[in-house]
Amino acid sequence: MQTPAPVDYAKATSVAHAIELLQQLGDEARPIAGGHSLLPMMKLRLAAPEALVDLNDIPELQGVRIEGDHIVVGAMTKHRDILESAILHEHYPIFREAEHVIADPIVRNRGTIGGSACQADPAADLSAVGSALRGTAVIQGPGGTREVPLREFHDGPYMTVLEPTEVLVALKYPIRPGAGSAYEKVERRHGDWGVATAGVFVVVRDGVVADCGIGNAAVGAEHYCSPGAEDALIGQPATEESFAAAAKVAGEQCNPSADQRGPVDYKRHLTTELTLRALRRAAAASQGA
Numbered sequence: 001m002q003t004p005a006p007v008d009y010a011k012a013t014s015v016a017h018a019i020e021l022l023q024q025l026g027d028e029a030r031p032i033a034g035g036h037s038l039l040p041m042m043k044l045r046l047a048a049p050e051a052l053v054d055l056n057d058i059p060e061l062q063g064v065r066i067e068g069d070h071i072v073v074g075a076m077t078k079h080r081d082i083l084e085s086a087i088l089h090e091h092y093p094i095f096r097e098a099e100h101v102i103a104d105p106i107v108r109n110r111g112t113i114g115g116s117a118c119q120a121d122p123a124a125d126l127s128a129v130g131s132a133l134r135g136t137a138v139i140q141g142p143g144g145t146r147e148v149p150l151r152e153f154h155d156g157p158y159m160t161v162l163e164p165t166e167v168l169v170a171l172k173y174p175i176r177p178g179a180g181s182a183y184e185k186v187e188r189r190h191g192d193w194g195v196a197t198a199g200v201f202v203v204v205r206d207g208v209v210a211d212c213g214i215g216n217a218a219v220g221a222e223h224y225c226s227p228g229a230e231d232a233l234i235g236q237p238a239t240e241e242s243f244a245a246a247a248k249v250a251g252e253q254c255n256p257s258a259d260q261r262g263p264v265d266y267k268r269h270l271t272t273e274l275t276l277r278a279l280r281r282a283a284a285a286s287q288g289a
């Protein structure tokens with residue numbers, strides 16, 4: 001089936017307007033961002049919203065900025081703008097590394113960070129990044145604004161904690177002076193969804209891992225994080241042995257399924273190896289290497 005079912009369409013001009021439209025159009029209305037996940041699902045009749053509320057003309061949802069000690073990324077910021085953002089690159093090179101391996105320029109020119117988060121695909125690269133960085137989702141609805149840690153934003157594969165009349169407005173990431181970060185991904189061909197991925201940040205002080213965050217996509221971790229591996233590393237010396245021990249925990253505690261991308265053991269092995277590589281590079285960057 002290549003043609004979506006008939007659907008009503010409305011263009012929102014502000015977040016308040018989008019919420020108003022979602023309320024008016026009822027529970028079967030959905031926001032549309034870049035459309036790179038929603039439209040294919042509609043064509044395949046895996047999704048059949050009765051109305052679409054277009055978020056593309058809402059200026060307040062665009063762009064990357066610093067607010068106090070956080071970087072704030074508007075939900076409608078496109079992959080391409082994240083790839084090219086000097087602010088993100090200065091504080092967290094992990095974003096550019098992840099964007100380099102997300103799809104292709106056509107997808108990156110329209111797909112958005114908010115759409116990626118709300119689609120909640122277990123293989124979404126930016127969800128692993130957001131969980132690794134312990135970011136926060138800023139959500140607006142009829143009752144006002146609330147913030148949810150990204151590690152609690154996903155409620156299972158393809159599910160989020162958003163109510164039908166709520167809009168994801170931004171994602172916030174704490175700035176951590178001295179942090180190094182890195183992203184690693186194995187894909188079957190360039191730009192494909194990952195077989196397994198690992199994103200990390202590490203802060204090393206006086207040779208000790210003072211803080212770290214570890215996120216893995218495509219290996220079944222519904223919240224894309226590996227707290228057991230983080231616990232194993234924080235407070236340990238920044239050595240190959242410590243990184244290997246933490247990476248081993250990430251591989252053991254992820255929950256992949258066997259599919260056309262490979263069997264479970266292979267994905268666990270990749271998770272361990274990619275986490276190790278990312279930790280090494282992030283720790284070296286934190287130490288100014």
Ligand SMILES: Cc1cc2nc3c(=O)[nH]c(=O)nc-3n(C[C@H](O)[C@H](O)[C@H](O)COP(=O)(O)OP(=O)(O)OC[C@H]3O[C@@H](n4cnc5c(N)ncnc54)[C@H](O)[C@@H]3O)c2cc1C
Pocket residue numbers: 030031032033034035036037038039055075076101102103104107110111112113114115116118119123124125126162166167168169191192193194
């Ligand atoms: C060929 C191809 C390859 C891809 N490869 C990768 C890859 O390797 N790695 C990767 O991570 N991603 C990949 N993607 C997905 C890409 O990242 C998309 O951009 C992303 O899935 C959806 O973003 P979007 O802006 O197009 O969202 P849409 O398709 O417009 O929306 C997706 C969902 O989110 C909801 N939504 C969107 N924005 C909001 C909001 N602000 N508030 C509330 N709900 C909202 C919509 O209602 C819908 O349910 C690929 C996509 C394609 C088409």
